Amino acid sequence: MNYLENPLFLLAITFGIYFFSKYIQQKTGWVLLNPILLTIAALILFLRLCNISYETYHFGGQFIEFWLKPAVVALGVPLYLQLEKIKKQLWPILFSQLAGCIIGVISVVLIAKLLGGSKEVILSLAAKSVTTPIAMEVTKTIGGIPSLTAAVVVCVGLFGAIFGFQILSLLKIESPIAQGLSMGTAAHAVGTSTAMDVSGKYGAYASLGLTLNGIFTALFTPTILRLLDLL
Template sequence: MKEFICNPIFGILISLIAFEIGFFIYAKTKLAIFNPLFISIILIITFLTKFNISLENYNKGAQFISFFLGPATVILAVPLYKKIKLLEENALPIIIGITSGSCIGITCIIFMCYLFKLDRPLNISMIPKSVTVPIGVEISKQLGGIPAVTVATIILTGIIGAIIGPFICKCFKIKNKVAIGIAIGTASHAVGTTKAIEIGETEGAMSGLSIGLTGLITVFIAPFIFKIFNTFL
């Protein structure tokens, strides 16, 4: 049994089983709170803690899943390609929306961290909360953050966005499909995009576009905004 736990297959198998259970629960309930990723995280943590299995043993296999996060994001270009004409017609509003959303998101998280007097490393680690894990981790490393905290923040942001994003759009009576997709994708990256795809093809395509552009914009403006806050606060 110990040999199996130390085998990379163990981490992959546990991850897949946990996600399938989470997906089954979500499919049965259709409640956003039962997001498959959220459920699988709880199940894996509970399992590892209950049986006293180290994170190192689990991560021997789980790291391979993490490796494919980047390439897997490319598949989101498929629905975008189908809506290329819509993208051309709304290019300027889309770019402005994603840029302003990214700037506001970064500014808000830095301001809140200063308001609650969090340590500088924690502050930096939370800045790339709205981009995908591969991009967010690199930004965090370059700025001097803690990658583990960054990953946790990104996952939490995505889950919360997927849960409350559609609800907020309904509350503010936002019905434009492009606007909904851009808002969800810019705020909650790939996890939110899975929800946007459920809402509609156009929403999913626009959300997928937002992931790439938000990541690119964050890479350039995050250090600049952080320096401004360091200067005046």
């Protein structure tokens, strides 16, 4: 059974499950069969059945984790392709993203506080809507629990990827720009990936929403929490 714990084998299993999950979604068209959600569920089941510890899996999985930060940087490519259009709408985009950041942070911490969450949990939820590397750094800075933040970020991203466009449709928001920005702001990289599947334009604005919300969250979260007397 030692080969099951080989880092390269575990890495191959991860990619294999993901691409198979993506194939299933493309064939069925069901949004609930999100490839990331299916991959997480399948990997948990595999590790449990084979009695492989997370630490053993992470030794191989860290090679995927390494590419998270470069992947975020690579999102600048679709932005560049839409640069001229973005310049013409720069101020409305900036103000909408600032509003999205402030509302995102305030709403989640107040809900957590009303539900009786501990201070550490509340602080860990503040950066829920930005991509994992940024969210974990913000949480470390404000004294939260980075591992909890990472789990919440994944859940938020999956929820946005599965239900984001449906919610926007119900709210009669039809502009590709508004939809793309909303997906990137609320559901970070997972939402941006879903937007990319729709079209390059949606993906570009989702990338912009992800990037700006990440910057604003990193800059303003400590100040917002101090104003709410949580720091």
